[in-house]
Amino acid sequence: MKHIFVIGIGLIGGSFALDIKRQYLDCVIYGVDKSEAHLDKAKSLGIIDKKAMLDDLNQADVVIVAIPVDATLEVLPKVLDLVSDEAIVFDAGSTKEEICLKVKNHPKRRNFIAAHPIAGTEFSGPEAAVCGLFKNKTNIICEVEETAFKLQEKALELFTALGMRIRYMNPKAHDKHIAYVSHLSHISSFMLGKTVIEKEKNERDIFDMAGSGFASTVRLAKSSPAMWTPIFKQNKTNVIETLDEYINNLKHFKKLMQEDNFDAVFKEMETTNHIKDILNGIQ
Amino acid sequence: MKHIFVIGIGLIGGSFALDIKRQYLDCVIYGVDKSEAHLDKAKSLGIIDKKAMLDDLNQADVVIVAIPVDATLEVLPKVLDLVSDEAIVFDAGSTKEEICLKVKNHPKRRNFIAAHPIAGTEFSGPEAAVCGLFKNKTNIICEVEETAFKLQEKALELFTALGMRIRYMNPKAHDKHIAYVSHLSHISSFMLGKTVIEKEKNERDIFDMAGSGFASTVRLAKSSPAMWTPIFKQNKTNVIETLDEYINNLKHFKKLMQEDNFDAVFKEMETTNHIKDILNGIQ
The missing domain is CATH 1.10.3660.10 (6-phosphogluconate dehydrogenase C-terminal like domain)
Incomplete structure (x- = not known):
């Protein structure tokens, strides 16, 4: 897990970046965000190493999609189009049914793991990112069986390294x-x-x-x-x-x-x- | 302010007792409570110095009534019957109109100051009492003009010593x-x-x-x-x-x-x- 792409570098994406950097010392964190100001802020705060674009995703080992859930419906299929077969992609959205439905028939569905870490604060933006946000928090994984076995393992290793408890559910529930x-x-x-x-x-x-x-x-x-x-x-x-x-x-x-x-x-x-x-x- | 009586030795009464004891080193804190178990607990926790009864109130310099507001309607007139002319009595209830009305014509009305310290937690009982609960908190005083001037001063000195901000309002508002x-x-x-x-x-x-x-x-x-x-x-x-x-x-x-x-x-x-x-x- 060397090349980590975080799409949406706010409270959740930024906190993932901070914790992953602490756990995987030699990784490089790439930030992708529609707001150039957020990217600059994230870089100056040391949350990301490099600014990047969707077109760079072919290098990614891990892609975290941490944007509003309507934007996820648009962006996630594009992300899956772009990543390599070895990349694991996960989201962090507070809804799961529509998101899972959206990529149900995507040829790269098995590169995606639908996640909802129950963590956060009432604040937003890169300044709201904090270390240790996910420690001892529940991460709900939906439709785990739709994700490639090796990539499940990779994602779970990362979630566990960040201190999260895993629970499996179906998206409707x-x-x-x-x-x-x-x-x-x-x-x-x-x-x-x-x-x-x-x-x-x-x-x-x-x-x-x-x-x-x-x-x-x-x-x-x-x-x-x-x-x-x-x-x-x-x-x-x-x-x-x-x-x-x-x-x-x-x-x-x-x-x-x-x-x-x-x-x-x-x-x-x-x-x-x-x-x-x-x-x-x-x- | 030597003899301090606290009626109702729970979260609010107990926290008053702890803070007053820290501010007025030579005072004696008397606990009055309908629950003998609460009194014993308060004594063992060092919240009160002595257990007492309503009949002892004639010795009181300060009486704090920190019981549910329906009980206050019953107890407050009795307390005023029993205290000396120099004693200041205050409550801490979250309603003010009925309480003020209840003692409106009491001959000792001027010994009472109607108070509502905006402080507390979701816990209750003597174990819930904490030091510093009132620091930087608002204390709403109602109908201050109905309290004897010297006793207003005495109460305000105590509230200020505990770190409270005072606001004056009428009970209806x-x-x-x-x-x-x-x-x-x-x-x-x-x-x-x-x-x-x-x-x-x-x-x-x-x-x-x-x-x-x-x-x-x-x-x-x-x-x-x-x-x-x-x-x-x-x-x-x-x-x-x-x-x-x-x-x-x-x-x-x-x-x-x-x-x-x-x-x-x-x-x-x-x-x-x-x-x-x-x-x-x-x-």
Whole structure:
């Protein structure tokens, strides 16, 4: 693994570059990005060694596609057209079904491994890249059987070197589950932020009264709309289903309050407290 | 300030006890709690010096009432009945209107200062008490003009010694604003937790797929139902109003998705991104 190409040198791509460089000392990291400014920034920060273009991909041993999921649909087939038979290509997108479908019949399908590392922050761009982002994080691999055996091994060696836990799922199940534990959280956070901003025209009041609880709950509302809009688009059906259930639960809570049924309000919270046990494993 | 009584020796009361002890070396901290186990725990952890009862309050220089807001309505008038003319009594409740109303005509009203330190964690009980919890946090004081001038000074000296910023508000405005930046966050978090738990019967799936974003968004769903139920009850009207607006915003977001209006979805998020500037001041 000498020639590593990172397409999209932002938070995820940049963090992969930093960690791979630390693990594979003699590798060369090539950055490809539609933003020349991002490439220059990534180079000056030491995240990439060289700026490159798609046409250089024939040299690649590893290609990481870390761009918004709509762009992945466009770029991934082109990448597969260009790489050699020995190259392993993986993405890092938060949706898997459409991406897998898009390359299903590509002659180089076996050079691709569909991945979703559950890692990130609310920040974006090359400045957001950090070392160790993937350590102890889950990486969900979809349709592993569609990837050439030797290239599976190569990818898994890299993921393991970066400290990731591997889980295998089919793309449909991935998209359904991730809608609950990731996509819905982002919408709940964005809409919470919107509700508060709309109400409080005088922002000093929010600023002074908001504590760490509010900050934690709306943290994800800082996330990049350019990244998240195509995710919601590709996972529309699942996301709408989770939103329906979430809205119904909120309405039910409101109804209990309106009926002064505070014993039931208490029980709603008590039952959900058990999220503690689930969260203990994450943080 | 020698004899400090803390009624309710949990997260907030215990943290006050720890910080006051560090600032006023010769003070004696008395713990009052309906749970004997909490008192014993607080004593063994060095949070309080002595266990006490309400009947001992005549010795108090300072009394901190840090119990659920429904219990405060019961206990605060009794506390005021018992304290000397020189004692300052303050609460730490997340609602202010009903509490202020309850003691409005109490002959010792001027011994009370209504306070809401915007500080806390999702944990509860004496083990949750931490040093420095109030440092650089906002403390909202309501109806300050109803407190005797000398006792205002005494309270402010203590709050300042603990590192708190003081803001003055009327109780109605407090309850209205705090519904947005605190109470609604808790409901959004509890209902998010509920939605995910309900869906995912096999918890290992959640555990493996959930990342730090989900953990941050549902953190508040670990909070104590015994503390939060009476808050929602006392602030019912304001909380229902915020819930209505939140639900409407979520429905609108869903509608945009259903109509495939992803340009508008992008704009919804882009506009809310500006929460960054507000949050920068909090964390």
